Amino acid sequence: MTNKEKVRSRFLLPKKRLREERKKRELTTLYMADLIGLKNRRQYELKEKGQFPFQDYEMAIISKEFGMSETDLFFSR
Numbered sequence: 001m002t003n004k005e006k007v008r009s010r011f012l013l014p015k016k017r018l019r020e021e022r023k024k025r026e027l028t029t030l031y032m033a034d035l036i037g038l039k040n041r042r043q044y045e046l047k048e049k050g051q052f053p054f055q056d057y058e059m060a061i062i063s064k065e066f067g068m069s070e071t072d073l074f075f076s077r
Contacts, residue, residue, distance in 0.1 A: 014050040018073045021066055022048075036061050 001009075022032060033044035036058040046052045054062075054074065063070045 012050045012053060015048050015054075015074060017076045018062070019048055021068065021073065025066070032062070035065060 022029075029041040029044050029048070032048075033039070033041045036044070038044050043052075047054050047058075059070045059074055063073055066073065
């Protein structure tokens with residue numbers, strides 16, 4: 001396993017806390033995709049499932065929308 005693969009497996013985990021908070025607020029994946037400027041909800045869903053990384057600015061936008069820290073939403077286990 002390469003170093004990059006190790007890092008990806010460590011940090012590209014499903015964003016369970018993010019999903020819980022989104023559902024608690026009754027927000028759709030389409031709304032979230034629009035919020036961060038993605039073309040469709042599928043792109044957002046793949047990021048939320050941990051298959052693709054969120055960009056820094058996307059994490060900042062979502063954190064501001066939820067009124068929570070990026071650490072709590074994206075890096076809590």
